[in-house]
Amino acid sequence: MTSRGAPVTIGMLFSQTGVTAVLERSQRQAAMLAVSQINSEGGLLDREVVLLDSDPASNPGRFRTEAKRLLDAGAETLFGCYMSSTRKAVLPVVESRNSLLFYPTLYEGFEYTPFCIYSGAAPNQNAGMLADYLTETHGQSYYFVGSNYVYPYECNRIMRDLLSNRGATVVDEVYISLDPSDEEIARVIAMLKDAGPVVVFSTLVGDGAVRFYKAYDKAGFDRTAQPIASLTFGEPEIQALGSEAATGHIKAAPYFSVLDTPANREFVKSYRETFGPDAPISAEAEAAYFQVKLFAEAVRRAGKSDRNSVIRTLPTFSFEAPQGTVRVDSVTHHTHLWPRVAVVGEDGEFEIVREATEPVAPDPYLVELENSSWMLPSDLAHGSS
Structure with missing residues (x-):
């Protein structure tokens, strides 16, 4: 040029x-x-x-x-x-x-x-729709696992309120190093086994998240009943993890490559x-x-x-x-932005199971904790683009 x-x-x-x-x-x-x-x-x-x-x-x-x-x-x-x-x-x-x-x-x-x-x-553009989807499809018991820095603590605080508003219970909340040791991950896996049937909400990021998901797969959890739900674990992490270990896990985000x-x-x-x-x-x-x-x-x-x-x-x-x-x-x-929820299919690709029908205005201070924009009629709730 x-x-x-x-x-x-x-x-x-x-x-x-x-x-x-x-x-x-x-x-x-x-x-x-x-x-x-x-x-x-x-x-x-x-x-x-x-x-x-x-x-x-x-x-x-x-x-x-x-x-x-x-x-x-x-x-x-x-x-x-x-x-x-x-x-x-x-x-x-x-x-x-x-x-x-x-x-x-x-x-x-x-x-x-x-x-x-x-x-x-912002939280109103992903967490709210995820809380709806999880409590409607996966029950009322949740376990939070996060990396030890700002975002996971604050995100979990918001997610705890959203789940509580839907009658759900957070059994426990644990944080591990951003670059966790194998021992830290093993300790969390043992805690999850002891907790009984819970859905994991993960705010782990990066390589630590990939290693945790691998350990979760190796531990044999039934991902149809106990998936890991996240706002952060997306296509690059799935590629690093492998499609077989990723199948059934859930992410909420405005965009998916499919x-x-x-x-x-x-x-x-x-x-x-x-x-x-x-x-x-x-x-x-x-x-x-x-x-x-x-x-x-x-x-x-x-x-x-x-x-x-x-x-x-x-x-x-x-x-x-x-x-x-x-x-x-x-x-x-x-x-x-456009809130969406997707589940990883057997081919390692996300399958969109819920999405907004119009862009949702940002509410970074959560003036309205429950935003009606993500509360879709049942006949629209499970569409895909």
């Missing part, structure tokens, strides 16, 4: 190594694909988009250091972070530089800053042509992709790429993302 002006420089904060790299690598690839497509279409304002890369290695301190380095190197806007601890490490840096972070990962809510756009699900829509078919085709026919695509990767496209459209409409212009312009339009039509809320800076 020919460029008549200085490039639009952006920075990426996705771990290529470390305990959460299994997921963040797919986010990084999706963001790279979006930048490549933007440049192939002429760039932004006749300017090439230049991408500065990093490897924060799943470490909050490294995320902070890399954010400073990228901004020092000329990045105007940053894209990335997975764990809440890494986002919280980066935001003070972004705020001090009057920059902007696009955050593409589901999180625990209860946050707002004019220096961040949240394109992953969605049969024109926008998603094109996205999946482009992604796998670029990164390989078996490359897994998660909800977090889809958010990393469409948030770059949202940024690009805001720059085109504003005629500028600075934070104030982008922030002012983002809420003024909608975008046809692979998951459906999305838009940024002007008040919360979170995104209107």
Whole structure:
């Protein structure tokens, strides 16, 4: 492409190594694909988009250091972070530089800053529908297992309320290291055996989650009666786990790669042509992709790429993302998304069993804990796209 002006420089904060790299690598690839497509279409304002890369290695301190380095190197806007601890490490840096972070990962809510756009699900856009589905199909006894950092504690607090409101009981709640030892995992498996017939709600992430699911499979739990439900364990983790050990487990998210829509078919085709026919695509990767496209459209409409212009312009339009039509809320800076629940089939692919019929507005502070948008009529509750 020919460029008549200085490039639009952006920075990426996705771990290529470390305990959460299994997921963040797919986010990084999706963001790279979006930048490549933007440049192939002429760039932004006749300017090439230049991408500065990093490897924060799943470490909050490294995320902070890399954010400073990228901004020092000329990045105007940053894209990335997975764990809440890494986002919280980066935001003070972004705020001090009057920059902007696009955050593409589901999180625990209860946050707002004019220096961040949240394109992953807030709790009202995933947990509520999951609580409905679980209590209607898998009974009333639950056991929480989480990684020992911010998101699992806060997510479990919300999920406990949602399950309680539906008459369910949380038998116990246990947390293990982000990179757990085999002994830690074995101890939790033993606790689950002693607990009797319970459904596990997991907020484990990364390699630790994959190893826990493997141990769960090896222990012989009946996944038709005792599946593991999660908001985080998606296609990249399933590929690392293997389809046989993943069958029957459940995830709630705004996006699954099996969605049969024109926008998603094109996205999946482009992604796998670029990164390989078996490359897994998660909800977090889809958010990393469409948030770059949202940024690009805001720059085109504003005629500028600075934070104030982008922030002012983002809420003024909608975008046809692979998951459906999305838009940024002007008040919360979170995104209107499409809640869905899916179960892993025998082929290792998700099968969508419940979905919203329209995008759900973000409610990051859970002003309305029970959002009627996810309470679907029974004849719609089990459809798929």
